[in-house]
Amino acid sequence: MKNKMENKRNDGCVCRKRGSAKLYLDFYYNKRRVVKTTGFDDTPENREQAQKILDGIIQKIAEGKFVFAKAFPGASEREKAYHAKFEGWTYRPEPSDITFETYVGEWKDTVWTSFRSETKKDDYEQALDDWLVPYFGDKTFEDLTGTELQIFIGQLRWRSGKNKGKPLSGSRVRNILIPLRAIWRSARSKYRWHHLEDPFEFVKDEKAVPRKKAKKPLVFRFHEWQNVLVHMDSFYRPMAEIMVMTGMIGSEMAGLRRQDIGDQSITVINSVVPRRKKKEKLEKEELKNDYRTGRCIPITSALRSRLDDVLARHDGDYVFTMKDGSRFCQNRFRQGAWETAFRRASMPQRHPYTTRHTFAAWSLTLRMDPGRLVKLMGHNTKKMIYEVYGDYVEGLEDDLMSILSYFGKDFVAQKRRELFALSLLDGESYGESQHVGLRNQS
Template sequence: MGSVNVKNNKLYFDFRYLGQRCREYTQLENTKQNQKRMTLLLKRIEAEIITNAFDYSDYFPNSNNAKKFAELNGKKNESKSYHNAVASPRLAGFADIWFKEMEVEWRPSHQVSMRGILDSHILPRFGKKKISAITKQDILSFRTDLAKVQTRKGQALSPSRINHIMTPLRMMLNEAADRYEFTSPWKNIKALKVPRTEVDPFNLQEVEKIIQGAPKEFKNYYIIRFYTGLRTGEIDGLTWKQVDLERKQLTVSQSLVRGIISPVKTDGSYRTIDLADRVVQALIEHKQTCHSKQPFVFTNKKGLPLNYQVVSRSVWYPLLESVGLKARNPYQTRHTFATLLLAAGEAPEWIAHQMGHTTTTMLFRVYSRYVPNLTRRDGSAFEAFLALGGDL
């Protein structure tokens, strides 16, 4: 309840509005008649406050509070409009529309990935909520909860995985905001910082140890992985049509991901690799012993393409342990290829092409620290330069 009080023989209002205490002073003398008039006016003010009809500036136009509450009410009205965008659907309904529109742009494997994220994470959390009612706080709370999720191995989701899950939510909110004319809540929300990709290549002696220790049916597989730099999906999806033994070349044009063959991800990934003699010999030997009628170069005992998860679990990691090397993911075979080429002194532009990089920038940023003569850590290149009078 508000009240009419006196200060310096002048009457003033004392009441609460939007959770704040308000005092509005008048020039009226402290008389019974003026007290009665102000008490009636205060009752009207409080009635309007209760019915949400009160406008501060109607009663106190010159008050500093009038401007302050006008701004607050403006934000409140904007928020009301924001949460009640015309024809704005629930997220589940919009997700179906958005997915159908986007899937024609995605590779099959990416479609499977996006569908999985929607069904496992986003729809259970936001599916029943009106898409225009999702707030920034909702988004940040969702991300915080993702950081608490445990994988099957009891590990927390990585920042990269969390960012990947958040991506379709961001895309849908921004697209819906544009279509249904509300303000997207995705403002100033930065992606989680992802640690630099772990690069831990093998040296040449370790490579040979792995190849020699590999099961007979996988020796050629690892020779080709280590000495072509193929990505896992690229070697698992490799067919004999892509291999030209006479020209000693291999064309990378497709990838096997989640059991689905798709074109390579980027124009740069589409490339022709020049094969070393050892790789050519390994392919010739493998062709004589493999399922020659199958289109894929490497298959399991049933003649089906390799499943990288099965190979990693049953062959790769046990192999590293058996030859006394620390566990490293299979992608290190690709990193190893790059560092060996650099150490051999091959032209960076040619190496970048072999790797499927459009420029040499990534090559030097990621791998140069593993090649002492490139990083000049031993000073030998400069010493040779001086000894030969600048003629190298």
């Protein structure tokens, strides 16, 4: 009696997969089992037709005339390359043979998994899932022309939030194009499509991506910063002050451990960043760049008092926590205590990253040696210091005395060019007395 699911022959069979109503060809070729759908529904007529196709394949295999890639153009590129090797030729598909989505699958299994940075993986995956595969998925690499890329860029819009329907910013567009360019170059290199015109050069020539407008980073004037602190939840106030006194960013704050705090300095080596596509946080002993990792920030008297406040609250390994006792989360801090303080103070909202810019600008106002500031900030050259923060020094001159009192005498290095600033300070440190006053406010 013939098996209901299979019509077997010695060299292969026509069968159905469990749970499928379609007929499949099942045979062995080049020491590997091959199972491919015919697309036919299981009817007697279709079984007969499928058997004829299988018989033809078996005959060509016996005669040495079978070409796998030609028989199954929809097979994976890896399968085609494997069988081509046994067939005595090198499989090199044309750009018109491979869809973007097909190559992305293989690229993620090989190149993407080799990325050391989990943040980079998340960024690439988000761009692929949200923007690139939905648009380019069924298009071949031959279709990925400069004109097509220009059309893609032109239709990019915010999908939610206050900017819904508006074009994405130039920087956001560039971030989406980074993985697209990486995948396009990977495919061109792998298949040696040297003749393929670079669509990104076309877009560059046509200036299709909105030019990024250089913006000077915002910096707090001293009275503005005091206004924010007065209106901030007292639980989070010392954390905000530590950020402005060290230049540390939210991910570094989240990763700071007790063991990283010594008698004389803080060693910044750890960070915790939220993963966009997953409900988890990634902890890593590497920062944004090698220059930021392992930098030492001297602990001044003013900084020590804030650290002691925070450390006295609990005995956990991580220095900073949320008010509910959970680990510090930069997004919750920004959306909660930080933005609330600005609303209460009737001030325009600013990002917590402003504290890092403020630390740099205030340090230059106090005539800190730029070489020292480069090390404290984790930059690799003085160029960033001069070009980004240099213009703020003149505007902050009126705040010099207040900044110096707030940071304390021991903040400024004992160098000849900085001695004049120390001579301005006399009596009790403003930072110490001010901190006590703010601590008593809710």
